Amino acid sequence: xxxxxxxxxxxxxxxxxxxxxxxxxxxxxxxxxxxxxxxxxxxxxxxxxxxxxxxxxxxxxxxxxxxxxxxxxxxxxxxxxxxxxxxxxxxxxxxxxxxxxxxxxxxxxxxxxxxxxxxxxxxxxxxxxxxxxxxxxxxxxxxxxxxxxxxxxxxxxxxxxxxxxxxxxxxxxxxxxxxxxxxxxxxxxxxxxxxxxxxxxxxxxxxxxxxxxxxxxxxxxxxxxxxxxxxxxxxxxxxxxxxxxxxxxxxxxxxxxxxxxxxxxxxxxxxxxxxxxxxxxxxxxxxxxxxxxxxxxxxxxxxxxxxxxxxxxxxxxxxxxxxxxxxxxxxx
Amino acid sequence: xxxxxxxxxxxxxxxxxxxxxxxxxxxxxxxxxxxxxxxxxxxxxxxxxxxxxxxxxxxxxxxxxxxxxxxxxxxxxxxxxxxxxxxxxxxxxxxxxxxxxxxxxxxxxxxxxxxxxxxxxxxxxxxxxxxxxxxxxxxxxxxxxxxxxxxxxxxxxxxxxxxxxxxxxxxxxxxxxxxxxxxxxxxxxxxxxxxxxxxxxxxxxxxxxxxxxxxxxxxxxxxxxxxxxxxxxxxxxxxxxxxxxxxxxxxxxxxxxxxxxxxxxxxxxxxxxxxxxxxxxxxxxxxxxxxxxxxxxxxxxxxxxxxxxxxxxxxxxxxxxxxxxxxxxxxx
Numbered sequence: 149x150x151x152x153x154x155x156x157x158x159x160x161x162x163x164x165x166x167x168x169x170x171x172x173x174x175x176x177x178x179x180x181x182x183x184x185x186x187x188x189x190x191x192x193x194x195x196x197x198x199x200x201x202x203x204x205x206x207x208x209x210x211x212x213x214x215x216x217x218x219x220x221x222x223x224x225x226x227x228x229x230x231x232x233x234x235x236x237x238x239x240x241x242x243x244x245x246x247x248x249x250x251x252x253x254x255x256x257x258x259x260x261x262x263x264x265x266x267x268x269x270x271x272x273x274x275x276x277x278x279x280x281x282x283x284x285x286x287x288x289x290x291x292x293x294x295x296x297x298x299x300x301x302x303x304x305x306x307x308x309x310x311x312x313x314x315x316x317x318x319x320x321x322x323x324x325x326x327x328x329x330x331x332x333x334x335x336x337x338x339x340x341x342x343x344x345x346x347x348x349x350x351x352x353x354x355x356x357x358x359x360x361x362x363x364x365x366x367x368x369x370x371x372x373x374x375x376x377x378x379x380x381x382x383x384x385x386x387x388x389x390x391x392x393x394x395x396x397x398x399x400x401x402x403x404x405x406x407x408x409x410x411x412x413x414x415x416x417x418x419x420x421x422x423x424x425x426x427x428x429x430x431x432x433x434x435x436x437x438x439x440x441x442x443x444x445x446x447x448x449x450x451x452x453x454x455x456x457x458x459x460x461x462x463x464x465x466x467x468x469x470x471x472x473x474x475x476x477x478x479x480x
Numbered sequence: 481x482x483x484x485x486x487x488x489x490x491x492x493x494x495x496x497x498x499x500x501x502x503x504x505x506x507x508x509x510x511x512x513x514x515x516x517x518x519x520x521x522x523x524x525x526x527x528x529x530x531x532x533x534x535x536x537x538x539x540x541x542x543x544x545x546x547x548x549x550x551x552x553x554x555x556x557x558x559x560x561x562x563x564x565x566x567x568x569x570x571x572x573x574x575x576x577x578x579x580x581x582x583x584x585x586x587x588x589x590x591x592x593x594x595x596x597x598x599x600x601x602x603x604x605x606x607x608x609x610x611x612x613x614x615x616x617x618x619x620x621x622x623x624x625x626x627x628x629x630x631x632x633x634x635x636x637x638x639x640x641x642x643x644x645x646x647x648x649x650x651x652x653x654x655x656x657x658x659x660x661x662x663x664x665x666x667x668x669x670x671x672x673x674x675x676x677x678x679x680x681x682x683x684x685x686x687x688x689x690x691x692x693x694x695x696x697x698x699x700x701x702x703x704x705x706x707x708x709x710x711x712x713x714x715x716x717x718x719x720x721x722x723x724x725x726x727x728x729x730x731x732x733x734x735x736x737x738x739x740x741x742x743x744x745x746x747x748x749x750x751x752x753x754x755x756x757x758x759x760x761x762x763x764x765x766x767x768x769x770x771x772x773x774x775x776x777x778x779x780x781x782x783x784x785x786x787x788x789x790x791x792x793x794x795x796x797x798x799x800x801x802x803x804x805x806x807x808x809x810x811x812x
Contacts (some may be wrong), residue, residue: 152617177739204683229668235571238685241801242596242680245670254671256655257714260802261604261668264574265593272593285484307645335559336593338577339586340519346572349681351536353570355698360524366687368572382589470592 154278157325161448162214191411198299204237205246207316208294217317227286231262232269234439267468269440281323295439302367313372313436317444331394339377340471394477406468486610489657494546494781511638513546522741529630536569540626547650553785560617562602563594565770573800599800601691601772627771634699635649651774663726672710672803726809739798
C-alpha cells in the first residue's frame with residue numbers, strides 16, 4: 149500500500165451543460181471538415197457552447213447548487229470551496245470567489261481559492277481536499293469546475309478545436325465517508341509545456357504593448373505529436389505504478405472514469421485495460437473535452453447511471469497540458 | 481489551541497527583483513501625480529518593473545534557484561513544486577510547469593501545479609504544503625511566486641497603479657523542521673469580488689468577439705472604499721480570532737510580516753499592533769505591492785536581515801482580492 153490512502157464520501161454532485169447545441173453541420177462549416185468525417189473520424193455527435201450569460205461562474209454555481217441540493221447541504225455549511233477550472237473566468241479575483249458570491253455566501257467568510265493543473269485541476273483539488281479531511285481541517289468541501297473552451301478555439305486547426313465542449317461540474321465531498329482512495333499519482337513533465345498552450349491572457353503577452361502579437365496567441369494551440377511524446381509514451385508505466393500502489397490488478401478494475409481528452413485518447417485507453425470498452429465512461433461524442441470539468445462531469449454521469457457501486461473499484465485517470473499525468477484508484 | 485498546528489522548516493529562500501528601476505520622476509509623468517506627493521503621500525521611493533525577458537517564469541526560476549542553493553538541494557530532490565502567482569504567465573499551462581522546465585527538471589515527473597488566491601496565493605499554498613508534510617506525503621516542497629503587476633496597470637488611477645511593483649520569491653520548505661505554525665485562518669468574502677479586479681484574460685471577455693470591451697477591462701481596477709468595507713472593517717475581528725487560536729497575545733508578537741498591500745494599509749496595521757512600527761517588515765517604499773509575491777518576498781527579507789530568531793513568534797498577515805483575509809502565527 150502507500151501513504152495516499154484516504155477516506156471520503158461523495159455527498160452530492162451536479163453538472164451544467166450550456167443550452168446552445170452546436171450541430172455537426174455548424175462544426176463542419178467552421179472547420180472545413182466534412183460532417184461525415186466529424187462523425188466518424190472524430191467521433192463527435194454535437195457540442196455545447198456557452199453563451200454570454202453562461203459565464204464560468206454562472207455555470208459553476210448551477211452545478212454547485214445541484215450538488216448541494218443532492219447532498220442536502222446549505223451553502224453556508226461548507227468548510228471550503230475550491231475552484232478547479234482549466235482557465236479562470238477572469239484573472240482577478242479567482243473563479244471560486246465569483247462562485248461563492250453567486251451561491252449567496254459572499255459574506256460568510258467560507259474560504260474560497262483556486263487550484264490549477266489545467267485538465268487535471270479537479271484531480272489535484274480532490275487530493276488537497278482529502279488531505280484536509282485526513283487532518284480534520286475540513287468536513288465538507290465543494291470542488292467546482294467550469295470551463296469555456298469555445299472562448300479560445302482555432303477552427304483552422306480541427307484536431308485542436310473539435311475536441312472541446314463547455315460546461316461545469318461540482319462535487320460535494322465529506323470527510324469520513326465510506327469511500328477509500330487507495331492510491332494517487334501525479335507527475336509533471338514541463339519539457340512538454342509547449343505541446344498544449346494558450347499563451348495570451350496572463351502577464352507575458354500584453355494587448356496594450358503588442359496587440360497583434362497578443363491576438364496571434366489568443367487561441368488554444370496543440371501539437372499532437374508532442375503530446376504523445378510527453379504523455380502517451382509515459383502512460384503505460386505511470387498506470388502500472390499507480391495500480392501497483394493501489395494493490396489492484398488492471399483486471400480487477402470495475403470502472404474507468406477518464407478525462408475525456410479526445411476520441412483517440414479514449415480509444416487508446418480502452419484498449420490498454422482488459423474489458424476497457426465496457427468499463428470506461430465515455431461521454432466524448434456528445435460532451436467533448438471540457439478541460440478540467442471533464443473528470444468530475446464524467447464522475448457525475450457515472451453516478452447518475454448507477455455505475456458507482458459499493459465495494460467496487462474505479463480508476464480515475466487523465467492527462468493535462470503541462471504535460472502532467474494524474475490518476476487515482478478508488479474503492480467505493 | 482487548534483487543529484492547524486503544523487511543524488516545518490525553511491531550508492532556503494530566494495527572490496528576484498527586475499533590473500529596471502522606475503524613478504519617482506517617471507512615475508510622476510505616467511500618473512500626473514507630483515514627485516513630492518508620490519514620495520510623501522504614497523510613501524514610494526522607486527519601483528521595479530519587469531522587462532520582456534523577465535517573464536514570470538524566468539523571475540520565478542531565478543528566485544527558485546537561489547532558494548535551492550541556500551537549501552543545498554538539487555531541483556531533482558523536490559517532492560512538489562507549487563506556483564502561487566497572483567496572475568499566471570499564460571493561461572495554459574500553469575506557471576509552475578514553466579518554472580519546472582526552467583529549473584532543468586522538465587523530464588523528472590516532479591508534480592507541479594498552481595494555487596491561486598490572488599495576493600494570498602502564497603499563504604494558501606503554504607497551508608496546503610504543511611498539510612502534505614503532516615501526512616508524510618512530501619518532505620521537500622518549493623513554493624514559487626512571481627508577479628508582473630506592471631503588465632496591467634491603469635496610470636490614470638494613481639491610487640490603483642502606484643502601489644505595485646514586480647518580482648519573484650521562492651521558499652524551500654521541509655517537513656519536520658524546527659518551526660511551528662501555531663494557527664492559520666483564511667476567510668473569503670466574495671461580495672467584495674468587484675473591489676479589486678482584472679477582468680480581461682479569462683473565459684468571459686473575448687478579444688475576438690469584442691476587442692474594445694476586452695481592452696477596456698484589461699487593466700487592474702480597484703475601489704478603495706469597497707476594499708475597506710470588505711476587508712478593513714473585518715480585519716480587527718479576524719486578527720483577534722487568529723491570535724486567540726494561536727494562544728499568543730498581540731503584545732507577545734516579535735515580528736509582523738505583512739502583505740505589502742499599500743502604504744496606508746501598512747500604516748493601519750502597524751498602529752493596530754503594540755510596537756507595530758518597530759516589529760513590522762515594511763519594504764513597500766522600494767518594492768511595492770508585488771501581489772502574491774509580496775509575502776514570501778518580505779519573509780525572505782526578514783530572514784536576510786536576521787529578524788527570524790529561534791523561539792520568537794511571527795505573525796504573517798494579509799488581504800487579497802476576493803476579498804479574502806489570511807494569516808498565520810509562526811513560532812520559529
